[in-house]
Amino acid sequence: MSVEVWTYLIVGLSFALYFYIGYTSRVRDTKGFYVAGRGVPPVANGAATAADWMSAASFISMAGLIATMGYDGAIYLMGWTGGYVLLALLLAPYLRKYRKFTVPDFVGDRYASNAARTLAAIATIFISLVYVAGQMRGVGIVFSRFLAIDIAQGVLIGVAVVAFFAILGGMKGVTWTQAAQYAVLIIAYLIPGVALAYLLTGNPIPQLAFAFSDISERINQIQTDLGFGEYTAPFQSKPMLDVLAITGALMVGTAGLPHVIIRFYTTPDVRSARYSAFWALLFIGLLYTTAPALAMFARYNLISTLHNKPIDEVRQIDWVAKWEQTGLLKIADKNGDGVVQVAKGKAFQEKGGKPDFNAPDMTNPNEVYLDNDIIVLSTPEVARLAPFVIALLAAGGLAAALSTASGLLIAMSSAVAHDLYYRVFNPRAPERLRLLVGRLAMVPALAAAAYLGINPPGFVAQVVAFAFGLAASGLFPAILLGIFDRRMNAQGAIVGMLVGLTFTSVMIGLMRAPQLFGAAQPVIKDFFGISAEGIGIVGMALNLVTALVVSRLTPPPPTHIQEIVDSIRIPRGAGEAPDE
Amino acid sequence: MRSQKPLRAYWRANVRLIAVLLVVWFLTAYVLSIALAPWLNQFRLGNAPLGFWFAQQGSIYVFILLIWIYARRMDALDRQYDVHE
Numbered sequence: 001m002s003v004e005v006w007t008y009l010i011v012g013l014s015f016a017l018y019f020y021i022g023y024t025s026r027v028r029d030t031k032g033f034y035v036a037g038r039g040v041p042p043v044a045n046g047a048a049t050a051a052d053w054m055s056a057a058s059f060i061s062m063a064g065l066i067a068t069m070g071y072d073g074a075i076y077l078m079g080w081t082g083g084y085v086l087l088a089l090l091l092a093p094y095l096r097k098y099r100k101f102t103v104p105d106f107v108g109d110r111y112a113s114n115a116a117r118t119l120a121a122i123a124t125i126f127i128s129l130v131y132v133a134g135q136m137r138g139v140g141i142v143f144s145r146f147l148a149i150d151i152a153q154g155v156l157i158g159v160a161v162v163a164f165f166a167i168l169g170g171m172k173g174v175t176w177t178q179a180a181q182y183a184v185l186i187i188a189y190l191i192p193g194v195a196l197a198y199l200l201t202g203n204p205i206p207q208l209a210f211a212f213s214d215i216s217e218r219i220n221q222i223q224t225d226l227g228f229g230e231y232t233a234p235f236q237s238k239p240m241l242d243v244l245a246i247t248g249a250l251m252v253g254t255a256g257l258p259h260v261i262i263r264f265y266t267t268p269d270v271r272s273a274r275y276s277a278f279w280a281l282l283f284i285g286l287l288y289t290t291a292p293a294l295a296m297f298a299r300y301n302l303i304s305t306l307h308n309k310p311i312d313e314v315r316q317i318d319w320v321a322k323w324e325q326t327g328l329l330k331i332a333d334k335n336g337d338g339v340v341q342v343a344k345g346k347a348f349q350e351k352g353g354k355p356d357f358n359a360p361d362m363t364n365p366n367e368v369y370l371d372n373d374i375i376v377l378s379t380p381e382v383a384r385l386a387p388f389v390i391a392l393l394a395a396g397g398l399a400a401a402l403s404t405a406s407g408l409l410i411a412m413s414s415a416v417a418h419d420l421y422y423r424v425f426n427p428r429a430p431e432r433l434r435l436l437v438g439r440l441a442m443v444p445a446l447a448a449a450a451y452l453g454i455n456p457p458g459f460v461a462q463v464v465a466f467a468f469g470l471a472a473s474g475l476f477p478a479i480l481l482g483i484f485d486r487r488m489n490a491q492g493a494i495v496g497m498l499v500g501l502t503f504t505s506v507m508i509g510l511m512r513a514p515q516l517f518g519a520a521q522p523v524i525k526d527f528f529g530i531s532a533e534g535i536g537i538v539g540m541a542l543n544l545v546t547a548l549v550v551s552r553l554t555p556p557p558p559t560h561i562q563e564i565v566d567s568i569r570i571p572r573g574a575g576e577a578p579d580e
Numbered sequence: 581m582r583s584q585k586p587l588r589a590y591w592r593a594n595v596r597l598i599a600v601l602l603v604v605w606f607l608t609a610y611v612l613s614i615a616l617a618p619w620l621n622q623f624r625l626g627n628a629p630l631g632f633w634f635a636q637q638g639s640i641y642v643f644i645l646l647i648w649i650y651a652r653r654m655d656a657l658d659r660q661y662d663v664h665e
């Protein structure tokens with residue numbers, strides 16, 4: 001069978017599975033709709049959290065990003081895993097004990113303030129909206145690359161699939177489809193990873209081949225020969241201070257992302273929330289320790305396949321021909337010698353953040369352009385695997401994108417329907433109306449996701465720094481202090497959030513002025529050496545300090561609030577009815 | 581209403597455990613994997629430079645282990661102070 005037939009078959013089967021799960025887990029009450037009835041066992045919740053967390057970018061682009069950055073790629077590997085330690089130790093068990101539906105629920109109740117609730121709800125909606133745009137784009141790209149379906153149509157198919165199980169099954173439908181999607185995406189990632197490890201090193205386990213084969217020596221050698229720095233040497237793309245700040249901001253931001261936090265509300269008790277975090281990171285770690293191995297193997301393999309070979313010969317290789325057609329790889333014979341040269345520098349001039357294939361960049365000798373996505377997408381062909389593996393990769397990319405998108409939709413619609421409508425606007429709404437509003441709130445969220453997926457703003461990548469920055473500097477400290485500092489009051493928390501959010505937004509705005517506002521130059525280059533990606537950690541520190549100082553200068557919170565704090569610190573009683 | 585005293589002791593034990601585990605978390609991520617990485621790269625784990633290995637592999641294993649230890653230790657603490665479900 002051809003690759004295309006396989007792809008239709010496997011993607012079709014996986015979608016049928018999601019529809020089936022979505023239909024069987026439809027719900028009738030808000031508890032089912034927002035927190036899956038709190039009946040999700042830790043292993044299943046771990047798998048769902050892993051799929052929720054790992055996006056199209058993690059699946060398709062991250063290995064390529066690491067391959068380009070070498071050691072410095074560790075900012076993503078550690079930044080996007082280390083946050084789970086903070087979640088498991090500092091947030092998840094206590095938020096689960098609180099027995100509510102959303103993150104703004106806790107912030108609003110703990111500080112007895114609808115201003116704090118509204119601030120948290122708006123931050124939740126903004127963060128999730130930024131994120132979901134990238135996911136829908138990912139769905140469209142997978143469809144267009146593997147099935148030659150137009151990106152816009154691909155996005156609409158994705159939206160329809162997510163709409164089905166999210167509207168019908170709410171959090172319950174999303175949870176069980178995410179667990180299935182984790183299985184699809186991890187199998188799709190590991191098969192090519194294992195095959196490439198075996199092909200290049202003779203060791204089939206990527207994590208072992210990473211350390212116990214000579215691949216790191218070989219890649220350092222070839223990189224040095226070609227004028228790149230050593231692959232394993234730190235701080236070649238960013239100074240140490242910035243690497244520290246970015247890693248920190250991504251970790252704290254991860255722990256503060258609402259769509260991740262609410263996954264821990266679905267477990268039966270506090271203990272299961274802790275073990276969920278363990279399973280989640282174990283499942284995430286499986287992909288996150290394979291990705292850097294894949295990055296190193298694939299980069300070595302690509303360079304050694306292309307460098308110093310006659311161009312005509314290279315173009316005979318079928319995957320080179322195929323990927324050159326799609327623009328993920330491009331060769332320009334700058335010096336006209338008929339031989340491919342790989343070197344440091346950009347092969348083509350850039351126009352609007354994209355390479356312009358008609359304008360080779362003559363200031364350096366590099367003749368090969370490699371898109372980040374090619375590292376993962378080309379592995380099945382490079383490792384000469386059967387066509388069904390390529391099809392599986394398409395299904396895996398779609399699973400990664402759809403699972404993250406559905407988690408974000410729940411986070412957004414619950415912020416609108418539960419926090420803003422029910423808790424702020426109409427607290428006397430009956431249960432049936434609340435469920436209906438929850439379902440209806442999915443519609444504008446889906447429409448926004450579809451629109452942003454089809455018409456992506458040019459600055460999506462830039463805005464993701466915003467999402468992490470706001471989660472780190474706004475939500476994380478407010479929740480942390482609400483649990484660990486009994487003396488923290490509304491004044492401290494609100495002023496702290498405003499200071500953290502304002503500082504971070506202004507800084508990112510100033511540093512990313514060209515991408516966000518079309519300015520010719522960034523207003524400032526960095527903040528004492530810390531870039532926009534890492535500024536959230538400074539915003540978080542400012543938030544913490546401000547909140548602590550202001551709370552000590554103002555009266556302590558009332559007794560009933562201090563009793564809430566005492567109660568969430570004790571696991572017993574988490575499973576008891578009634579939930580609100 | 582139960583006496584608040586054992587509950588305070590439970591919370592203190594919890595905070596102590598969190599502090600110890602977060603120190604390990606901090607040392608692994610920021611000291612071994614970043615600040616000392618250039619120096620650690622003179623040593624090797626298998627064939628891979630040690631600082632590089634920590635940054636791209638070892639740190640993730642440590643994170644997973646830390647959460648597992650926390651969940652296990654809290655099971656024991658919950659029972660000891662009789663606050664489990």
